[in-house]
Amino acid sequence: MTKILAGDLDTHVQRLPPTIPVDGEAPVVVFIHGLLTDSLASYYFTLGPAFAAAGVDVVMYDLRGHGKSDRPATGYQLERFVADLVALLDAMDITRPVHLVGNSFGGSIAFGLAAAHPDRVATVIAIEAEPPVRAWTARMAEGLDLAKSQLTQDAVIDWIAVNNGKHTARLSRAAGRLLQATSMLEDIPVSDTIADDLSAIRCPVLAIFGADSGLSRQVPYFESSLSSCRTVVLPDQGHSVLIERTAETRDAILGWVRDHALGRVG
Secondary structure, eight states, rough: OEEEEEEEEEEEEEEEEEOOOOOSSSSEEEEEEEEESSSSHHHHHHHHHHHHHOOOOEEOOOOTTTTTTOOSSSSSSHHHHHHHHHHHHHHOOOOSSSEEEETTHHHHHHHHHHHHHHHGGEEEEESSSOOOOOHHHHHHHHHHHHHHHHHHHHHHHHHHHHHOOHHHHHHHHHHHHHHHHSHHHHHHOOOOOOTTTTTTTSSEEEEEEETTTTTGGHHHHHHOOOOOEEEEEETOOOOOEEEHHHHHHHHHHHHHHHHHTTTTOO
């Protein structure tokens, strides 16, 4: 386990250097996990080692309040998550632009960093994610309120254990405790947002969706609003793209990173 003091936050980080020789500098890919039930482990057991084996410099970390990183009582606005990532990159002496892979809420953080610090971001890869526009805050408020009311009920946790397994039930109970112990529910809905036209996002974007997820409805919006965007929609797939379609997700992102690192695309 590695902890790095990034700003005022002790952040749990796993860095996997490339395991094969690379001509020149290896591209740096930073993996950003989702909210509440997630941690860097979801990448460690899916994409991380495969990317290192393919010649990528891999950075995975636990968001504030998650995994083995610090859990402050307050400070969960999106811009705080963005500032945490900037502080982490600085603490690790990573100054050149990085590729950000964000799953779900992690994708919103990636978009937030690309908007606030375009010089730090080479590309954004958003997996089942939304950009943090104004409407996003209302959807987050609704989802977090529902999660707090449900994940503190023993009957709900028992149902999850029966239908989704004991491990998922433990994660869900921990998520309920996180919402009770912090101001996350109040903070995220008042986060800073970006303009609906996505003009603040100037780097290339790869967006991956499950066809059966409601988030896939964003495809026309992304393609018409972003100046450089590629979308991938996986058929017969819901929100859990990273876990359930790991191989296809890995291949799409690796190809994207390689193309941009080698200058094959503008």
